[in-house]
Amino acid sequence: MNRAGRSVSRRTFLIATAATTGVAAWPRFGLAQPKATITYWNGLTGADGKVMDELIDRFTQDTGIKIEQQRIPWAELYAKLQVSVPAGEGPDLALIHTVEVPHFASDGVLEAIDDATLGGKGFKGDDYLPATWQGGTFQGKRYSLPLDVPQHVLYLNVKVMKDAGFIGADGKPKVPASRDELVTMAKKMTKDDSFGFGIGTVNPGKYTWGFHNLLWQNGANIYASDLKRAGVTDPAALEVAEFWAALPNQHKIVPPANASCRDAFIANRLGMWIAGSWNFTGLREAKVDFTAAPLPRIFKQPVVWAMPHQYTFPKVKTVDRAKREAAWTHVRWITDHVADWTLKAGQVSASRKGHTDPRVTADPVLRTLLAQAPNWQVGQSTPKWVAAENVTRPMIESMYTGQKPAKAAMEDLAKQINALPE
Amino acid sequence: MSGALGRRRRRQARTAYLFLAPGLLLFAAFRLYPLLEGLRLSFTNARLGRATEQFVGFANYTRLTEDSRFQVSLTNTAFYALASTLPVLVIPLLLALALNRGALRNTLRSVFFFPFTLSVVTVGLAWLWLLDPVVGPFNYYLRRLGAPSHSWLAEPQTAMWAIIVTTVWWVTGYYLVIYLAGLQDIPRDLYEAAALDGAGGWRSFWAITLPLLRPVLLFVMVTHVIGSFQLFGQVFVLTGGGPGDATRTVVQHLYETAFQNFFQFGAASAMAWVLFAVVLGFSVLQFRLLRGHTEY
Numbered sequence: 001m002n003r004a005g006r007s008v009s010r011r012t013f014l015i016a017t018a019a020t021t022g023v024a025a026w027p028r029f030g031l032a033q034p035k036a037t038i039t040y041w042n043g044l045t046g047a048d049g050k051v052m053d054e055l056i057d058r059f060t061q062d063t064g065i066k067i068e069q070q071r072i073p074w075a076e077l078y079a080k081l082q083v084s085v086p087a088g089e090g091p092d093l094a095l096i097h098t099v100e101v102p103h104f105a106s107d108g109v110l111e112a113i114d115d116a117t118l119g120g121k122g123f124k125g126d127d128y129l130p131a132t133w134q135g136g137t138f139q140g141k142r143y144s145l146p147l148d149v150p151q152h153v154l155y156l157n158v159k160v161m162k163d164a165g166f167i168g169a170d171g172k173p174k175v176p177a178s179r180d181e182l183v184t185m186a187k188k189m190t191k192d193d194s195f196g197f198g199i200g201t202v203n204p205g206k207y208t209w210g211f212h213n214l215l216w217q218n219g220a221n222i223y224a225s226d227l228k229r230a231g232v233t234d235p236a237a238l239e240v241a242e243f244w245a246a247l248p249n250q251h252k253i254v255p256p257a258n259a260s261c262r263d264a265f266i267a268n269r270l271g272m273w274i275a276g277s278w279n280f281t282g283l284r285e286a287k288v289d290f291t292a293a294p295l296p297r298i299f300k301q302p303v304v305w306a307m308p309h310q311y312t313f314p315k316v317k318t319v320d321r322a323k324r325e326a327a328w329t330h331v332r333w334i335t336d337h338v339a340d341w342t343l344k345a346g347q348v349s350a351s352r353k354g355h356t357d358p359r360v361t362a363d364p365v366l367r368t369l370l371a372q373a374p375n376w377q378v379g380q381s382t383p384k385w386v387a388a389e390n391v392t393r394p395m396i397e398s399m400y401t402g403q404k405p406a407k408a409a410m411e412d413l414a415k416q417i418n419a420l421p422e
Numbered sequence: 423m424s425g426a427l428g429r430r431r432r433r434q435a436r437t438a439y440l441f442l443a444p445g446l447l448l449f450a451a452f453r454l455y456p457l458l459e460g461l462r463l464s465f466t467n468a469r470l471g472r473a474t475e476q477f478v479g480f481a482n483y484t485r486l487t488e489d490s491r492f493q494v495s496l497t498n499t500a501f502y503a504l505a506s507t508l509p510v511l512v513i514p515l516l517l518a519l520a521l522n523r524g525a526l527r528n529t530l531r532s533v534f535f536f537p538f539t540l541s542v543v544t545v546g547l548a549w550l551w552l553l554d555p556v557v558g559p560f561n562y563y564l565r566r567l568g569a570p571s572h573s574w575l576a577e578p579q580t581a582m583w584a585i586i587v588t589t590v591w592w593v594t595g596y597y598l599v600i601y602l603a604g605l606q607d608i609p610r611d612l613y614e615a616a617a618l619d620g621a622g623g624w625r626s627f628w629a630i631t632l633p634l635l636r637p638v639l640l641f642v643m644v645t646h647v648i649g650s651f652q653l654f655g656q657v658f659v660l661t662g663g664g665p666g667d668a669t670r671t672v673v674q675h676l677y678e679t680a681f682q683n684f685f686q687f688g689a690a691s692a693m694a695w696v697l698f699a700v701v702l703g704f705s706v707l708q709f710r711l712l713r714g715h716t717e718y
Contacts, residue, residue, distance in 0.1 A: 079681045082470050103684075107471035193556055193571065205576060206664060256555040256573035257665050264556045387683040394491075398666030403578055416491075421469070421684055 035064040036326040041081070042095035043074035047281060048345040055341060059333050065326045078104075078386075081314060085109045090314035093327040095147065098135035098308045103383035105138040111313040113142045121328050123335075131376040132308040132350035138381060144310035145331060146350030148341065151277050151306040151376060152213055153369060154296060158289040160271040164189045164196075175293045179243070182272070182296060186253035189271035196253045198261035199274040205248075205257025205400035206393040210274060213305035214240045216377045217298055222392065222417065227382045230417035232392075232410045240299065241406035245399040257400050265290070280365045281346040292365045294372050306376040308350050342366065348373075384420050391416040464692040470685035482692035492693065494667045495675040496700070498582065502671070503650035503704075506586045510646050511639065514594050518601035519631075531602070535595035542592070546659025549588045550575070553660075575661050578668040585656050585669055592656075597642050604638035605631070640712045644705055651701045672697050 044052050049071055056067050070091065072080060078100055084090045086109075096104065104110045118124070123145060125133045132146035156173040166174040166185060176182035186196025200207025215221055220237035223230060231237060247254045255264055262279060264270040266286045274295065283290055295304045311331045313324070334341065338349040339357035348369045349355065360366050379385045395413040398404040404412070464482055468475040486492050517534060521527045537545065552558055553574045561571035574584040608631065616626045654673040657663060663670035672693065680690035 075682065079685075082685055086471065108473075109471065193561075193565070203662070203664075206662070257576035258554075258573060258661070259556045259576075260554065263554070267557060269556060384684075390678060390683050393662075394664060394667050394670070397664045401576060401578060401665040403666045403668070421467075421686060 035066065036320075036322040037066040037068060038092040038323050038326045038330065039068050039070065040093045040095075040327075040330070041070045041072065041077055041091040043072060043077045044095070045071055045073055046278065048278065048347070051341065051344040054344070055334065055337065058337075059330060063326075063329055063333065065329060067330065081109055082107065085314045088317040090316060092313070092316075092320075092323045093330065094312050094314050095309050096144070096312055098132075098144075098146070098310055099379035099385045099389070101136060101143050101310060101312070102138045102381050103386060104312070105141070105143045106383040109314055110143040111315050113145070113313070115142075118142065121332055123332075127351050127353065129350060129352065129373055129376070131306060131378055135308050135378045135381075136310050144312045145335075146308040146310050147334065148338070148345070148347035148349050149277075149306050149308050149369075149373075149376065150347055151369060151372060152209070152274055152295055152304050153277050153280070153365070153372070154293045155265060155273040155275060155279070155283070156291050156293060157265055157268060157271050157273070158291065159268045160189055160194065164271065166271075173291055173293075176272070176296050178296075179298045182298060183251050183253065186272060187251065190253045194269040194271075195255045195264065196271045197247070197273070198255050198259075198264065198270050199247075201262050201275050201279060202260045203258050203397075204255060204261055206397035208389050208392050208396065209276075209305055209307070211240070211244060211392065211396045212379065213274070213295070213303065214244065214298060216301075216303040216305065218300055221380060222385070222388050223380050223382060227380060230388075230414035232417065233414045238407060238410055241396075241399060241410050243298075244396060245402070245406045245409075248400055249402045257397055277348070277365075277369050278346060281344075292368045294368055295375070302375050303377045304372045304375040306378055308378065309347075384417075387420050388417045391420070460691045460694055463688050464695050466688045468686075468688040468691075470687055475688070478688070482689045483696070485689065486692060486696060491667060491670065492672070492675055495670045495672045498667075498669060499651055499653060499671045499673075502582060502586065502653055503647050505582070506589060506650060507643060507646055509586070509590045510593060510597060511642060513590060514597035514642075515601050515635075517594065517598050518605055519627075521598070522602065522605050531598070534598050537592050538595040540592070542655030543659055545588065545592045546656055549584075549591075550660055553584060576665050578665055581661050581665060581669045585653075585660055588660065589653075589656055593646075597646075600638060600642060601635070604635050608634045636712065640708070643712070644708050647704050647708065648701055651697060651704070 040056075042049075042052065053069075056069065060066055074097065077094075078096070081090060081094060081096075081104065090109075101110070105112075128146060129149070132149055136142055136144040136146055154175065156175070158167070158173055161167060161173040164185070166189075168174055174185070176185050182197060189196035198204055199210035204210070212222070215232075215237055218236045218240050220234055220240060221231050224234070225231075232241070248257070255261055255270065261270055261273055261275065262282070265273050265275075266283065266288050268288075280292060295302060311334075313327060335351055335353065338351060339354035339360055341347065342349050342354050342357075342360050343363070343366075346365075348360070348366060354360055355370055360370075379389075392413060395404075395409045395416075399406050399409045463475075465477055465479060466475040467478050467481075521530050521534070524530075540548075553560055555561055555571065555573035555576065560574070564571050572580060574580045612630050612634075613626055616630060621629065652673055653671045654677065657669050657671050657674055661669045663674050676690050676693045676697070679686050679693065
């Protein structure tokens with residue numbers, strides 16, 4: 001019980017202190033450190049969502065990083081981002097459409113990505129197709145990284161075209177080479193409740209992406225080149241509007257304004273169908289006899305509407321470096337495994353990496369989509385694009401249903417676009 | 423003595439307010455505050471995502487007089503409210519009279535009430551398919567009968583009527599139950615006395631049933647008209663406001679202004695207050711028209 005018996009020598013004290021510090025510090029350097037969990041919001045509510053789930057499971061197995069996904073329909077996702085990010089409640093990572101980048105960037109919702117960070121993570125423009133890479137920038141700054149390229153393609157229903165005598169000697173359906181030929185062929189296929197031509201998955205009357213595609217084919221656009229004044233009353237745009245109105249009212253070759261073109265195509269009641277590339281995996285599941293062809297040149301140039309998905313880093317009040325790093329790791333991992341995404345989700349990648357994968361090049365539809373790459377065009381880089389699209393929808397529908405003549409509708413649309421707030 | 427009474431009353435009042443406090447606090451936080459904040463926003467150019475906002479006076483309200491789409495929305499909403507009121511008043515009443523007695527009344531009441539248990543999205547999606555122009559059963563049977571098929575939801579002449587039919591189908595069961603409750607409250611001896619005086623069924627309906635159901639009719643009418651001015655779900659699912667703007671309603675226009683077109687909270691708040699004034703006006707009018715002859 002003497003004091004000497006209970007005393008601790010200096011050496012013992014130092015060893016004990018070092019050991020304690022070492023044990024406490026072990027998780028920082030050792031394998032026991034838990035990996036970050038990140039939140040990831042996307043609008044992949046279709047079959048592509050399941051593919052993303054599978055890839056994320058593999059990613060977690062490979063890296064130990066967990067991802068909590070919130071899958072919300074696109075329109076609600078964008079409203080939620082706009083509300084939650086200023087409140088500091090946004091996700092670590094979000095997937096958005098290219099046309100959303102300008103207004104989110106302009107409103108300070110997205111974190112800008114500098115070249116040093118990009119280079120450090122191994123991303124460079126040369127690895128991507130130009131239209132997709134450029135879509136991630138706004139006013140000279142980068143805000144996003146493209147994942148894939150949803151785009152239009154022409155689906156041809158083999159049965160309907162065979163019945164109308166449009167199968168060539170090679171056994172393949174004939175692809176119209178011009179606007180006139182498209183109308184002539186479609187008229188021959190249209191009878192009762194079967195239609196020769198359709199554009200858009202559902203509600204073709206207000207399918208703005210189809211209308212944009214036709215505008216772009218004719219060298220027109222929603223905004224004039226200064227991105228301030230509406231361009232929809234220009235002669236080239238009016239020509240497209242006249243054609244849009246003529247499809248159901250004069251030529252009578254398209255399904256009604258609120259029909260489901262997809263259902264009609266699956267039911268062999270639609271011959272030629274311009275629609276998104278995201279439909280083709282579903283058509284295969286439905287066992288429809290179809291082929292896909294590059295978009296025909298309906299106006300001056302064979303432009304193909306494209307809408308790349310973009311990875312973004314919504315702003316946070318204080319950056320958690322571990323989470324940000326984990327988010328980058330995920331973007332890098334998906335980019336490196338993008339061929340798997342292409343094969344299962346049916347979307348060709350924005351990066352060139354997946355384009356040469358033999359599994360991708362062996363698929364005739366994916367080959368067709370890749371062949372369209374030189375003709376891809378995306379929406380104009382203005383924060384007003386989405387709002388302009390919203391006011392375009394009822395206007396093109398009013399032409400489709402014969403409520404308004406093309407010229408009056410376009411003049412009305414121009415007025416509304418020009419009145420959009422800054 | 424009076425002092426002690428006063429103290430007791432004050433104590434009772436304090437206790438009462440204490441019990442009311444949680445409810446009042448919730449009311450203030452989730453009803454009153456948003457209402458007043460909405461009023462304040464309606465005088466600003468507030469936009470979600472913009473750091474600053476400026477006072478713009480009545481600019482948001484005056485702009486509504488130039489907003490042709492808002493005016494179309496208001497007209498459509500008023501048309502829906504007027505056109506749907508008669509079927510909503512009459513059809514459930516007729517069903518209630520038929521189901522007030524009879525062997526299968528409980529089963530049939532459940533059958534008619536069932537649609538109301540469904541959410542508006544479920545109802546909308548079901549009718550969307552029923553009315554589909556290409557693969558929908560309505561058009562299929564019309565074609566089988568040799569009649570021309572229609573794009574009910576895509577033709578400007580029929581789209582709003584299709585929404586009215588859908589809504590009437592959906593809410594009939596709810597109003598049926600309310601009418602049945604009203605019918606049960608009418609004393610049987612009135613009918614017996616009328617029968618003794620030689621009154622037939624038709625005469626009894628006009629002289630007894632209808633006057634005594636007046637409070638119920640007023641309730642159905644007022645709640646339906648208020649609900650009509652808030653029409654959104656059915657339109658959102660069935661037509662999205664189309665074709666063109668043929669079925670666009672005020673709430674849809676407001677929603678798009680607030681959450682789709684640039685998050686213009688100031689402009690959308692002004693629309694909300696105009697809508698509130700219109701609903702208030704209609705409600706007061708209905709009470710004035712029907713209240714004078716109603717005994718509660």
